[in-house]
Amino acid sequence: MIDLKSVNYDRVLRRYDIQMEARETPEDIAAKMVPQDPVLKKIAEDVVFMRYKNVQDDVTAALGTFSPEEIIDKGLVKGMDVVSELYGRGIYYLPHVMVAADAMDRGVKLCESKMTGAREMKGKVVMHVAEGDPHDIGKNIAAVLLKSNGFNVIDMGRDVAVEDVVQTVESEKPQLVTGTALMTTTMSAFPKVADRLQEKGINIPFICAGGAVNRAYVESYPMGVFAEKAAQGPALANKAAEGWDWRKLRENWDKLTGGA
Ligand code: B12
Known part of the structure; x- marks a missing residue:
């Protein structure tokens, strides 16, 4: 029989990281996962925090520096990775995911319209x-x-x-x-x-x-x-x-x- 009075619950909680996870906010988690570059970071955060009204302007601004493919891969997709993580941890729910996906979609469509890739069909x-x-x-x-x-x-x-x-x-x-x-x-x-x-x-x-x-x-x-x-x-x-x-x-x- 385990003597429950002798169990140190602090150690149990610490071992499974429960305390830390409970304290982590979407902002904390996003900060660890979004890109370092400030322009791409802003785009990833537009997706994470569902700022769908900002996506158009932020992607347009980034197109001066990054290719449409880079903006999708290193900005918009990274944002959706954070959303997946938040959903997996039960911090975000399906409505969050759908609005975030809509924000990403707007960015992807804008990038697609700017792609100049080879038009000859391979x-x-x-x-x-x-x-x-x-x-x-x-x-x-x-x-x-x-x-x-x-x-x-x-x-x-x-x-x-x-x-x-x-x-x-x-x-x-x-x-x-x-x-x-x-x-x-x-x-x-x-x-x-x-x-x-x-x-x-x-x-x-x-x-x-x-x-x-x-x-x-x-x-x-x-x-x-x-x-x-x-x-x-x-x-x-x-x-x-x-x-x-x-x-x-x-x-x-x-x-x-x-x-x-
Ligand atoms: C967004 C999302 C939704 C959205 C989907 C919107 C949409 N239009 O796609 C909505 C809200 C509709 C949804 C619904 C559901 N979802 Co959902 N959803 C997610 C979520 C949060 C993110 C998925 C996502 O879009 N990821 C981002 C994209 C970019 O990733 P991706 O598709 O994998 O693509 C990447 C690669 O795979 C690859 N790739 C993909 N395709 C291709 C093709 C080619 C050619 C190449 C080269 C590469 C490639 O490239 C991409 C990255 O570069 C995941 C959680 C997670 N951790 O994944 C759950 C998740 C997939 N959903 C899940 C579930 C259970 C559901 C529901 C059944 C929930 C419910 N109880 O109702 C319903 C489905 C009901 C139904 N049958 O109709 C589970 C699946 C569990 C399982 N293993 O079976 C997950 C894993 C959540 C979880 N942890 O439980 N969901």
Whole structure:
């Protein structure tokens, strides 16, 4: 029997960091995660603190110094990373997340309109979010980066049925297909898509991303090539357009993506 009078509760609380977490405010957490550069920091904070009215002006000001791709990757996405952390800790709730996502979306759209990337099409990509999954923020960012890098993107949106993905790949004949899944209940759609495509004799790389999946899972079914960040998309897509198959992309994954 434990003698409860002899337990030092301060030590228990300290050990699990409960006291510290309870005291941390969104501002404290954001300060540790947002970029150091003052211009990018302001943009990340616009997303974290849902200042959607400021995003337009702050992104416009940043466009003088940073490329649209940098503003997305090092400012807007960093802000959304903080929002994810706050939501995960139960400090933010779904309404916060939705307003923050709207702020990010405004910034992404403005960046997209300023992108001057190569307009000559390198290849075609079919993108989707897994069946049953509504989380399309990351897929939308990846789509913007692929478009700005000269890919013709067929964006099927979110919650896309396995058979619809297969039919679209069959009719559009892309060099690459991508899937995003943030929920453990939806990631099992990926091996189904891969199996159905293989049954039809289609063997193109299938880039799979989103918080629910990791490299080991994605490489456990044919055609799967993992991506951790939207910014890794163009490097993988460039090679797929050059004719690399999914096995070669997997072998050279660290080199192409900078590891993860
Ligand atoms: C935003 C959000 C929502 C929004 C989604 C809005 C939208 N339009 O996307 C809303 C409010 C709608 C929502 C709803 C729900 N959500 Co939610 N949500 C989130 C949250 C907070 C952030 C996700 C996000 O956008 N992250 C930022 C983006 C940028 O990240 P990302 O998509 O992963 O993309 C990155 C990479 O994966 C990659 N990437 C993605 N796609 C692609 C594609 C290519 C080609 C490439 C190269 C790269 C790439 O690039 C991006 C970074 O550079 C997460 C928490 C978390 N920690 O992730 C929960 C989370 C995903 N949600 C969760 C849940 C459970 C739900 C709900 C079921 C909640 C509920 N009880 O109702 C509902 C869904 C109901 C339904 N079935 O319809 C869980 C999933 C748990 C699980 N493991 O299954 C999470 C993890 C929260 C949690 N900790 O419990 N959610």
